[in-house]
Amino acid sequence: MKKILLTLTLLFSSCAFAGSELELNKVKLPEAISLIYSEVLKVPYMLDPQLVNDERMITFRLTPDIDEREFVTRYLGNMNIRIWTKKGVDFIAPYTPKEPVKPRYTWTYTPQYRSVAYLSDILGGYVSGSFNNSGAVISDDSLKGSSGASNYINRTGDILVYYGTKEDIAILKTLVTSLDTMSDEVVVSGYVFEVQTSQSDGSGILLAAKILSDKFNISVGAAGLDNFINIRTGSIDAIFNLLKTDSRFTVVSAPRLRVKNNASASFSVGSDVPVLGSVTVNSNTTTQSVEYRSSGVLFNVTPSIKSRTMDLKIQQQLSNFVTTETGVNNSPTLIKRDVTTEVSLADGDIILLGGLAEQKDSKASSGWSFFGSRTSESNKTDIMVMLQVRKVDRSRATPRSAARSGELFRDNLN
Known part of the structure; x- marks a missing residue:
């Protein structure tokens, strides 16, 4: 109590x-x-x-x-x-009160430099609405189950259409001006050499290192590897002029490529050889298709451009066709050697790459069978690629202002 x-x-x-x-x-x-x-x-x-x-x-x-x-x-x-x-x-x-439904609006944007897919992938992480390139208003029912703004993007379109709140559209307008800029590019200059070496010369890269060591500051390989040379000073044409004075170096190709960031570029020196393809039987008629496949020196480079360095993914292939001795005799056999590597370079660095070689042994005899002479010869051919990568100067390029002629902002409350 x-x-x-x-x-x-x-x-x-x-x-x-x-x-x-x-x-x-x-x-x-x-x-x-x-x-x-x-x-x-x-x-x-x-x-x-x-x-x-x-x-x-x-x-x-x-x-x-x-x-x-x-x-x-x-x-x-x-x-x-x-x-x-x-x-x-x-x-x-x-009870848990329902959040008030904010009005949604449609905003369209015409990219000037970047793709719709590139912009939607980045912008989708900052907004809760949806993208679509058709221009049609997306109903609330169509948004159910959406796990991201990029779920409704047509990645092959050329107009970015967004459906969301005013706050989200304001964020997009702020971000898109800094994202829709010209992609970085590099100019890849190169020379492809065939290097005739003997056993005393070693590889083509070592032979080039001996010739260049007196003139340039070079570093050969890393951690015991000797299939590349990195030259941080000098001109690629000066190195070319120095190497071509040696008769063992023969220029096969001198490509010049301009490549966008994270895009691939390739060149080849060789020929397209016809090979037998698939067989089609139609109404007792047999058709044999013929495909053309490339052989020779094939080269592919993919740059990843950063503020201070450039990462290069390089693929080299040396291939040739020989007569087929087993299997389908009417179609030649492709013999190829592949090398794939990734290197990091500063702007203007020069790199010499090796690793692809072909060796041919030949024997000859002269005179009578008992009193004649026999000789054997071993010839080795190295394929060496010399590259210089330079950034394209974008200092004069300025992003467009937010007031784009292709923008459209309208109320869709109906």
Whole structure:
């Protein structure tokens, strides 16, 4: 009994009421609801178990000129607590309010330098709307289950269409001006040499290193590897002029390529050889297709341009066709040697690559069978590629302003 009286004393010390007037000051939510329903509303109620141990404090003052039920309903509603009546009993429970649906708008943009796929992949991580290149408004039902803004992009289109809120569109307008810029490019200059070497010369790369070491600052290979030379100073034409004075170096090709960042470029020196393809039988008629396959020196380079360095993925192939001795005799056999490597260069560095070699052994005899002479000869041909990579100067290129002629911003609330 003493405990009950003490509890009532503490409770009423924090509140005062007279008739329809009630004032609460820092009273816990469950206790406040109990007091309101017992002294003011005076109707039966049920409190959701989630609110029984709610520690939030209630502070308000209710005056006689205010509708008590409307006031309590509004106050608890601000705390995400709802009151509804069923068969004369008030049920009090928490609820999660629905976020208001923000109006959506359509924004279109015509890329000037980058692809629609490139822009949508990057921009999709910053907005919650959807992309589409058709220009049609995307309904809310079509957005259900979407895991990203780029789900609705036609990657082959030439116009970027976005459907979202004004806030998202403002973000896109800010970002797109810095993203839709000209891609970095490099100019790849090269020479392809055939190097005739003997056993005393070693590989073509070592022979080139001997010739160039007196004139240039070079480093051969790394960690015991000797299939490339890196030259950080000098002109590629100066090195070419020095190597061509040696009769063992023969120029096969002198390509000049301009390549975009992360794109691939290739060149080949050789021929296209016809080989037998598939056989088609139609109405007792047999048709043999013929395909042309490249052989010779094939070269592919893919640059990855960074602010201070350039990573090059280089693939070399030396191939030739020989007469087929097993299998399909009417079609030649392709013999190829492949080398794939990745190197990191500074702007203007020169690199010499080797690793592809072909060796031919020949034997000859002269005179009578017993008194004649026999000779054997071993010829080795190295394929050596010399490359210089330079960045294309983009310092004069300026991104377009945000006011693009291809932009369209319109309300789609219908």
